[in-house]
Amino acid sequence: MHTTHLTAGFLPLLDSVLLVLAHEKGFAAEEGIELHLTRETSWANIRDRAALGHFDIAQMLAPMPIAASLGLTPLATPMVAPVVLGLGNNGITVSAELWLAMEAEGAPADLSAGPTGAALAKVVVTSSRKLRFGVVHQTSSHNYELRYWLAASGVRPDHDVEIVVLPPPLLPEALGSGGIDGYCVGEPWNSVGVATQGARIATVKAAIWQASPDKVIGMRSDWALAHPELVSAVVRAIYRAGLWCDDPANRHETAEIMARPAYLDQPAAIVSRALTGRLDQGGGNIAEIENFFLPHQSAANFPWKSHALWYYSQMVRWGEACESAENATAAAATFRPDLYRAALAPLGANVPAADSKTDGERHTAGDIAGHPGPLTLHSDRFFDGGVFDSNDLSAYIARQRLPPS
Amino acid sequence: MSSSDLSVLIIDENRLRASIIEEGLREAGHGRVAVIHDVNEVARTIQATMPDVIVIDLENPKRDTLEHFFSLSRAVQRPIAMFVDRSDGSMIEQAVEAGVSAYVVDGLKKERVKPILDMAISRFNAFSRLRRELDEARTQLEDRKLIDQAKGILMKTRGMSESEAYGLLRSTAMNQNRKIVEIAQSLVTAANLLG
Numbered sequence: 001m002h003t004t005h006l007t008a009g010f011l012p013l014l015d016s017v018l019l020v021l022a023h024e025k026g027f028a029a030e031e032g033i034e035l036h037l038t039r040e041t042s043w044a045n046i047r048d049r050a051a052l053g054h055f056d057i058a059q060m061l062a063p064m065p066i067a068a069s070l071g072l073t074p075l076a077t078p079m080v081a082p083v084v085l086g087l088g089n090n091g092i093t094v095s096a097e098l099w100l101a102m103e104a105e106g107a108p109a110d111l112s113a114g115p116t117g118a119a120l121a122k123v124v125v126t127s128s129r130k131l132r133f134g135v136v137h138q139t140s141s142h143n144y145e146l147r148y149w150l151a152a153s154g155v156r157p158d159h160d161v162e163i164v165v166l167p168p169p170l171l172p173e174a175l176g177s178g179g180i181d182g183y184c185v186g187e188p189w190n191s192v193g194v195a196t197q198g199a200r201i202a203t204v205k206a207a208i209w210q211a212s213p214d215k216v217i218g219m220r221s222d223w224a225l226a227h228p229e230l231v232s233a234v235v236r237a238i239y240r241a242g243l244w245c246d247d248p249a250n251r252h253e254t255a256e257i258m259a260r261p262a263y264l265d266q267p268a269a270i271v272s273r274a275l276t277g278r279l280d281q282g283g284g285n286i287a288e289i290e291n292f293f294l295p296h297q298s299a300a301n302f303p304w305k306s307h308a309l310w311y312y313s314q315m316v317r318w319g320e321a322c323e324s325a326e327n328a329t330a331a332a333a334t335f336r337p338d339l340y341r342a343a344l345a346p347l348g349a350n351v352p353a354a355d356s357k358t359d360g361e362r363h364t365a366g367d368i369a370g371h372p373g374p375l376t377l378h379s380d381r382f383f384d385g386g387v388f389d390s391n392d393l394s395a396y397i398a399r400q401r402l403p404p405s
Numbered sequence: 406m407s408s409s410d411l412s413v414l415i416i417d418e419n420r421l422r423a424s425i426i427e428e429g430l431r432e433a434g435h436g437r438v439a440v441i442h443d444v445n446e447v448a449r450t451i452q453a454t455m456p457d458v459i460v461i462d463l464e465n466p467k468r469d470t471l472e473h474f475f476s477l478s479r480a481v482q483r484p485i486a487m488f489v490d491r492s493d494g495s496m497i498e499q500a501v502e503a504g505v506s507a508y509v510v511d512g513l514k515k516e517r518v519k520p521i522l523d524m525a526i527s528r529f530n531a532f533s534r535l536r537r538e539l540d541e542a543r544t545q546l547e548d549r550k551l552i553d554q555a556k557g558i559l560m561k562t563r564g565m566s567e568s569e570a571y572g573l574l575r576s577t578a579m580n581q582n583r584k585i586v587e588i589a590q591s592l593v594t595a596a597n598l599l600g
Contacts, residue, residue: 044468044506052501074472075497137469138476165473167466 003029004230007036009046009058012264013168014187014274015089015215016059017254018295021241024257030240031233039262042167043137050218051077057234059085060218063311067139069221069334070312070321078330080224081216081308082339083235086242087300089214089274089293090142091190091204092149094182095175098123098131099200099282109285113207113383117153120202124160132162134171134183141205141214144314146184149208151400152384157318172197186214187274187293188266195270200282206292209359211300211380213307216335224339235301235343242296251275291378298378299352299368303335306356306390313393317400328393341371350375360387412437413521414456416444418465422532426460429528430521444470451478458518459508460525463501475508496522503529548586555589558596 006028010016022028023035040046043061047068050058052075065079094102107119124131135143147157157163166174171183176197183193193199205212217238224231245254255272258264264271273279277292294300312331315321337355344351353369359380367374382388388396413430415438417423423440430438439454441447444467461468496519500506503526509518552574559570574592578585 041464041466042468044472045463048463048501048506052497054501138473165470167469170466 003032003034004233005034005036006056006230006234007038007054009038009040009049009055011040011043011046011059011168013059013189013215014258014264014271014293015085015295016263017245017258018085018238018241018301019059019217020257020263021245021254022237025241025244027237027240027244028234031237033230033233033237035237037262043140047073048075050079050220051075053220053223056223056230057217057219060216061137061140061142062213062216062307063139063141063144063315064137065216065218066308066311066331066334067315067320068218069330070315070327072139072315072320078221078334079218080221080334080336080339081218081303082224082231082336082343083217083238084213084301084303084307085215085217085238085295087211087213087294087298088204088206088291090145090184090186091201091279092146092182092184093171093175093190093193093199094202095178095180096198096200096282098181099202101127102202107202109281109283111201111203111207111281111287111289113149113203114153116203117149117155117383120150121154124155130160130162131181132164132179134164134166134174134180134185136168136171136185137165139315139320141212141311142184142186144311144318145205145208145212147318148314149203149383152382152386172199175199188264188270191270191273191279192266194280194282198282201279201287204279204289204292206289207383209380209382211291211294211298211378212359213304216303224336228339228342231339232343235340236347239296239301239344239347239349242301246296294378297376298365299370299375301340302352303337303340304352304355304357305332305335305337306359306388308332308335309356309390309393310359310388313388313397313400316397323394323397332390348372356390358387358389360385410437411435411457411517411521412454413439414447414450414454414459415440416442416447416459416461416465416471418442419462422462422529425532426525426528429524433520433524435521443467444474447471447474448478457510458521459510460521461506461508462529463504463506468506471508496526499526503527504533505529548589551586551589551593555592558592562596 008019010019023037028035046058049055065081067073068076068079101123102119105119105122107116133146135146150157155161168185168189171185171189172193174180175193190201244250255268255275259266259268259271274293277289279287279289281287308331316323321327341351350370350373352375353371360382362380365376365378367376413435415423415426427438427440439450441450505525507522555574556567556570559565559573574585574588578588
């Protein structure tokens with residue numbers, strides 16, 4: 001078989017795991033791809049190098065290719081995302097000091113997003129200074145997730161607190177030195193904060209919006225158009241890596257691989273927490289979090305157009321993008337379920353029949369229609385009871401414009 | 406207004422490289438050059454220097470922080486990443502290859518900023534060359550020390566002359582399709598283990 005060399009950029013985050021496994025466990029090689037993985041230092045570099053063609057494909061924050069397609073970022077090059085790298089897998093971590101204050105205001109130790117958010121809102125009102133939170137990039141799932149949690153808890157992100165941007169590996173130390181009071185980041189950097197800075201995980205993405213997308217494989221639209229076979233091969237390699245990663249028997253090996261200096265360069269014991277969903281919250285509390293990270297189940301790798309539109313709705317909400325029919329179309333066009341289906345057809349794997357779904361109404365696991373057979377989706381609730389139906393986009397955006405009551 | 410009136414802010418954690426660029430800019434007649442080593446200082450510095458162009462190295466993990474700062478700052482209205490001008494494809498390539506990025510604060514002065522970027526690119530390249538040469542020289546020196554040590558072990562334990570010892574290292578390396586220094590390393594490690 002002819003082998004094609006592909007360069008892939010990634011950041012040291014656990015949800016680069018499917019890209020890493022595609023390389024390390026030979027799923028890419030079986031598809032005729034020799035993956036050259038390049039670890040980067042910033043999302044800005046990932047964006048620029050992907051746009052310049054230094055990277056054929058890259059691990060990207062789910063909103064990144066959307067922002068690029070909407071022309072919101074420098075060197076705006078239309079991007080597409082044919083496969084998602086997983087659901088969930090991040091959390092909101094606060095300093096020991098802030099946690100004490102939140103606890104005094106009634107924050108429970110069960111990671112539930114509503115009560116911890118309500119406690120934080122009380123601390124924000126009484127605090128003598130503005131609290132400062134770190135996120136990893138402006139157009140990041142973390143920024144929108146943190147803002148969603150704050151706003152639904154009655155905290156105005158741009159008025160009541162300050163949000164700053166720092167790369168994931170620098171967040172725990174910034175918290176420890178008092179530069180920030182909390183942060184929203186992917187694993188293992190919440191667990192590293194707990195282990196090295198006495199921090200406390202307050203809540204997790206799985207509690208804010210269950211089964212929400214976080215990272216994708218992004219690539220330039222023109223490259224995808226010119227190399228349909230390679231796109232398919234990449235999607236299949238990621239899908240098969242997800243299948244392998246989902247098997248509990250492979251968790252130990254997965255943690256060992258990701259712990260290596262070339263990837264996360266962190267102890268395997270810390271790396272494995274997110275893989276098992278057994279997180280040390282800090283203060284001796286071990287939480288068992290159902291579906292903390294879904295690398296495969298619940299159609300985790302399927303790029304729902306409605307998820308692209310949810311991120312677009314948040315870009316509008318926070319004043320980054322203008323609301324227009326053109327922008328909505330461009331955002332939805334970034335996620336490519338058609339490419340995903342075409343790639344998986346030869347495997348006979350079940351794929352969703354629809355391109356979009358309503359999020360927030362599914363409270364228990366259930367089946368959806370798929371080809372050739374149905375798929376099971378887990379709960380997709382928002383913690384505040386919100387429902388997102390992409391057919392009702394304008395109304396959703398309008399509802400979010402209202403100040404929290 | 407000549408290009409020398411432009412204000413330049415250099416952000417580089419590598420102090421040596423920052424000073425090499427600063428020197429280059431001053432030699433080219435730019436008097437208004439400020440250097441900081443940490444992105445966190447940018448808020449304070451920007452008020453003081455009002456830069457027309459900001460130069461930052463691509464290794465800097467805080468590029469995301471800097472870009473976010475721009476989006477919040479009133480002092481810096483809409484900085485344009487150097488990359489935004491697609492007609493400058495080759496310059497963008499050269500810059501990224503060299504490991505430098507720049508933001509043009511006032512788009513109207515973009516044309517006058519080009520020589521500054523050219524200067525930054527060439528100085529970044531010169532610095533990389535310097536570092537590479539230094540690394541090579543250092544490696545060569547360390548390699549030679551290892552080979553000398555290995556020769557010494559062979560001379561002592563097997564009673565060889567220096568040239569015999571070197572010949573044995575070289576023929577072993579050739580037979581195993583490895584570098585002489587690798588064979589020397591194995592020998593030194595083994596000798597240390599055996600005491």
